[in-house]
Amino acid sequence: MYLYRAVDSEGNTIDFYLSELRDKQVAKRFFKKALANYTLLQ
Numbered sequence: 001m002y003l004y005r006a007v008d009s010e011g012n013t014i015d016f017y018l019s020e021l022r023d024k025q026v027a028k029r030f031f032k033k034a035l036a037n038y039t040l041l042q
Helices: 024-041
Strands: 002-007 013-019
Touching: 002 024, 013 024
Parallel strands: none
Antiparallel strands: 002 013
């Protein structure tokens, strides 16, 4: 299993994603989505 975790500058978890496969495109999509959602909350 691979864990993708987006954290803010204080180390707080913004979002996470578990995947059985390592996939660069999926990881990029996850981080873009997590950061977009985080900036909307700020």
